[in-house]
Amino acid sequence: MTPSVEEISEHLLKHNIKPSYQRIKILEYLVTKRNHPTADEIHKELVKEIPSLSKTTIYNTLKTFIETNLARVITIEENETRYDADISDHGHFKCDECGSIYDFRVNIDILEPDELESFKINEKNVYYSGICKKCISKEEG
Amino acid sequence: MTPSVEEISEHLLKHNIKPSYQRIKILEYLVTKRNHPTADEIHKELVKEIPSLSKTTIYNTLKTFIETNLARVITIEENETRYDADISDHGHFKCDECGSIYDFRVNIDILEPDELESFKINEKNVYYSGICKKCISKEEG
DNA sequence: TTGCATATTTGTAATGATTACATTTGTATT
DNA sequence: AATACAAATGTAATCATTACAAATATGCAA
Numbered sequence: 001m002t003p004s005v006e007e008i009s010e011h012l013l014k015h016n017i018k019p020s021y022q023r024i025k026i027l028e029y030l031v032t033k034r035n036h037p038t039a040d041e042i043h044k045e046l047v048k049e050i051p052s053l054s055k056t057t058i059y060n061t062l063k064t065f066i067e068t069n070l071a072r073v074i075t076i077e078e079n080e081t082r083y084d085a086d087i088s089d090h091g092h093f094k095c096d097e098c099g100s101i102y103d104f105r106v107n108i109d110i111l112e113p114d115e116l117e118s119f120k121i122n123e124k125n126v127y128y129s130g131i132c133k134k135c136i137s138k139e140e141g
Numbered sequence: 142m143t144p145s146v147e148e149i150s151e152h153l154l155k156h157n158i159k160p161s162y163q164r165i166k167i168l169e170y171l172v173t174k175r176n177h178p179t180a181d182e183i184h185k186e187l188v189k190e191i192p193s194l195s196k197t198t199i200y201n202t203l204k205t206f207i208e209t210n211l212a213r214v215i216t217i218e219e220n221e222t223r224y225d226a227d228i229s230d231h232g233h234f235k236c237d238e239c240g241s242i243y244d245f246r247v248n249i250d251i252l253e254p255d256e257l258e259s260f261k262i263n264e265k266n267v268y269y270s271g272i273c274k275k276c277i278s279k280e281e282g
Numbered sequence: 283t284t285g286c287a288t289a290t291t292t293g294t295a296a297t298g299a300t301t302a303c304a305t306t307t308g309t310a311t312t
Numbered sequence: 313a314a315t316a317c318a319a320a321t322g323t324a325a326t327c328a329t330t331a332c333a334a335a336t337a338t339g340c341a342a
Contacts, residue, residue, distance in 0.1 A: 020290065020337090040328080054292045059329065075268075078214055078222040079300075079328080093257060104256040111252075111267070115245040116234060122271040126252070127216075130263040161308090161319065181299080195321045200300065202320095220299080220329075 002032050015068040022053065026061045030071060030085035036092070036101045038080050076101065076127045091126035097135035104128075143173050156209040163194065167202045171212060171226035177233070177242045179221050217242065217268045232267035238276035245269075 003011075008028050009019035017023060025046055029037070037045075039058045047053045062083055065071040074082040076094045082101070084092075091106040108124045131139075144152075149169050150160035158164060166187055170178070178186075180199045188194045203224055206212040215223040217235045223242070225233075232247040249265045272280075 018289080018338090022291070038328090052292070055328095056293075056330085057291055060291080073219055075216045075219050076266075078216050081219040081328080091252075091254060093260060093262075096263065102256070102260075104254040106252050106254045108252075111232075111247050111249075113232060113245040113247045115243070116269065118274040118277065119234060119243075119269075120272040120277060121234075121269050122237065123269065125217075125266075125268040127266040127268065128257065128260075128262050128264065129266075131261040133259040136259065136261060159309095159318080163320070179299090193321070196299095197301085197322075198320055222299085 003028070011070070015070050017064060017068060017070070022050065022057050023061055023064075025050065026058065027065070027070065027085065030065075030083060034084075034086065034103075036074055036082045036084050038082055042083075072123070074101070074125075074127075076129070089124060091128060093128045093130070093132070095132035095135055096129055097131050100132060100134075102132065144169070152211070156211050158205060158209060158211070163191065163198050164202055164205075166191065167199065168206070168211065168226065171206075171224060175225075175227065175244075177215055177223045177225050179223055183224075213264070215242070215266075215268075217270070230265060232269060234269045234271070234273070236273035236276055237270055238272050241273060241275075243273065 005024060005028070008024050008031065011031075012019040012023060012027060026042060029042055029046060035041075039055065039062060042062075043053065043055050043058045046058075062071065065083070065085075066073060069087060071083050071085045072087060074084050074092055076082070076092050086103065089106070089108050091104045091108075093102040093104055094100070095102070106126055108126060146165060146169070149165050149172065152172075153160040153164060153168060167183060170183055170187060176182075180196065180203060183203075184194065184196050184199045187199075203212065206224070206226075207214060210228060212224050212226045213228060215225050215233055217223070217233050227244065230247070230249050232245045232249075234243040234245055235241070236243070247267055249267060
């Protein structure tokens with residue numbers, strides 16, 4: 001669950017990315033936190049450890065990760081691009097109350113829409129929104 | 142398929158929105174074009190007919206439409222909020238080649254993720270991306 | 283090791299979508 | 313017509329993202 005720096009480095013190398021200090025830290029953040037952060041949230045956290053860390057580096061690195069399929073973009077909400085190092089098919093739920101984003105397992109392949117028969121599908125995203133369990137019990141309690 | 146101004150007005154009134162000239166035009170655009178436009182695209186088109194039309198009005202009106210469930214937001218791509226007057230459950234496919242967005246019918250309800258059992262789900266979105274039929278045949282031809 | 287070429291990071295400035303807000307215009311009612 | 317209220321407009325501010333040039337680090341050849 002919490003991979004070592006060596007494992008993170010190998011993960012990068014497998015995708016033909018040189019494991020620089022910044023890249024390791026950013027991927028480590030994504031993989032261990034699993035919190036679907038924005039670029040700004042990553043920066044705010046990592047700049048504590050790497051004071052020189054620039055926001056441009058965050059954006060550059062994330063772009064590299066997306067291109068090499070190390071991470072994917074979550075655009076569940078307008079005005080905030082979020083990132084996820086979990087590449088497997090899964091859905092995202094955003095709570096309109098507290099803003100939390102939850103992962104949920106879902107078998108997207110059973111959908112098979114007829115109208116896309118001759119289309120080449122590269123990516124599938126399922127986004128739900130509403131009120132999460134925690135916020136519901138808070139309102140009731 | 143192409144509703145009259147009267148029908149558009151009624152549609153607005155049913156949702157408790159006063160049918161001003163601008164609102165009628167913006168809703169008419171969404172309903173007849175069905176092209177999932179950005180706020181800017183709507184403005185660019187309608188300003189030809191209404192030279193005084195302000196972008197703020199576009200944003201205000203779209204916000205009103207969203208709040209009253211006359212339209213919904215499509216956030217299939219980062220950096221572009223798009224709008225859709227079709228409220229029914231359906232998926233969206235974005236072609237990475239030509240940028241077109243296609244609607245497709247899909248029975249989202251069969252997914253029923255266990256992990257969201259105690260969650261209140263208000264909205265469900267299914268976004269696919271890849272290469273559309275047209276672009277595939279273009280590449281082959 | 284030194285020097286050179288290249289890749290990566292950094293900082294600043296620009297861009298572009300969206301929002302805030304104050305002003306103006308339009309509409310309805312008395 | 314006078315007033316009150318709603319809607320539309322224009323300008324300025326905000327904020328995420330990108331562009332770009334300069335600085336730094338890395339790898340490799342001599």
